[in-house]
Amino acid sequence: MTDIEEYGRRARAWLETATAGLPGEPGLQQAREFMARLYDAGYSGITWPEEYGGQGLSVAEERAFQQAAKDFALPVGVFGIGLGMCGPTLLSLGTEEQKRRYIRPLLRGEEIWCQLFSEPGAGSDVASLQTRAVPDGDGWLINGQKVWTSVARQADYGLLIARTDPDAPKHRGITMFIVDMHHPGVTVRPLRDMTGESHFNEIFFDDVEVPADQVVGGVHDGWNAAVTTLLHERVSIGMGATRTERPASFAGVSRRAAERGLTADAAVRDRLVDLYLRERAFDLLNARMAQEVKAGIAPGARGSVIKLLLADLTLFGADVAAEILGPDVVAHDGADAALARxxxxxxxxxxxxxxxxxxxxxxxxxxxxxxxxxxxDRDVPFRELRVGTQKETGK
Ligand SMILES: Cc1cc2nc3c(=O)[nH]c(=O)nc-3n(C[C@H](O)[C@H](O)[C@H](O)COP(=O)(O)OP(=O)(O)OC[C@H]3O[C@@H](n4cnc5c(N)ncnc54)[C@H](O)[C@@H]3O)c2cc1C
Structure with missing residues (x-):
């Protein structure tokens, strides 16, 4: 057995014990406690630098852990944005003080992070954002609105991008800040989505003071910082897909089909084989990217390929599940509740x-x-663009 196989074997043994007592739907406190145990056992921040609280190991160990973790339902979803996007952004662009202050509590689940980018008038074209930050004494004063912010209700901190120079073209004049989500000027309102739950939120910022040392990546240089976060986001969404079993995956759908005695039907088998092949191709591409990362080749814009393929695969799995299992699968209770969701x-x-x-x-x-x-609009001062609410007011 190689050292990596031995590492994966130990991780699996640890996960079996650590997840044994977990309830079916762990609450926030249980998720935090689990994350602290994961960190203390050395399985959080496996590749992150040791000086900031990581394990300083290689992508091979990370992948061995993920392979083992795939078979367990880990209550780590609420930490995903911190671990996949905010933490890596701070490691790339944060000051020494920021890294020393924020990375360890993030890895241990003591502090939860969210990503404050999208606005009502700025989604795909996020550089059209209108949330403003103006200099205020030694720091900044933030006013505006964000939307679709995942885990904002649970979050302690957020990475926010705001306009700091409306006279510059839209991609310049933006700055990234670390914002304290417990500041009294921050109002978080849940938005109900079609799962019946509230995964994301809208957030209002009213005179929220942010100290100058909470700027990430330089004043007016927030677009580069945001691109760094988005690159990490796509890779983390795409490559993180192996971490836990998806209910509408080949394994999940074929299990339910077998339980219902449907797998003798040639048409059902055909659809399941198609799903299996797509999943296998996706996993192999994922493994190849992980090996490239290990060899020092960053995925860069190719992170978008894996994110797009995961979205397609997820939709395809959902279609196959609905076709094979029929209308029952949309019921939000009973044996198919996880699939329905x-x-x-x-x-x-x-x-x-x-x-x-x-x-x-x-x-x-x-x-x-x-x-x-x-x-x-690339070279036009932001102030002159008709975007967001500027469309209506002409201001
Ligand atoms: C599950 C989920 C979680 C999210 N979590 C977060 C979060 O934590 N933080 C955060 O900041 N945001 C979050 N978002 C928001 C997400 O980033 C935006 O929804 C997304 O960027 C699209 O923006 P929009 O909804 O404003 O759509 P729009 O940008 O208005 O797009 C509408 C449609 O037009 C298409 N379109 C737009 N521009 C172009 C173009 N140039 N070429 C071709 N087609 C185009 C789009 O593809 C889309 O189909 C989340 C969204 C979802 C669904």
């Missing part, structure tokens, strides 16, 4: 982290080298 959640995969159309644009521009989409 997965079906309602599936369309969101084609939107969150950038829509399928935007992923295709990025792949065209940056991976395939096709001509870029025309951008007539």
């Amino acid at each position: 997965a079906l309602s959640w599936a369309p969101g995969m084609a939107l969150g982290g950038g829509t399928n159309e935007i992923m295709r644009n990025i792949i065209g521009d940056r991976v395939l080298g096709l001509p870029r989409e025309p951008q007539v």
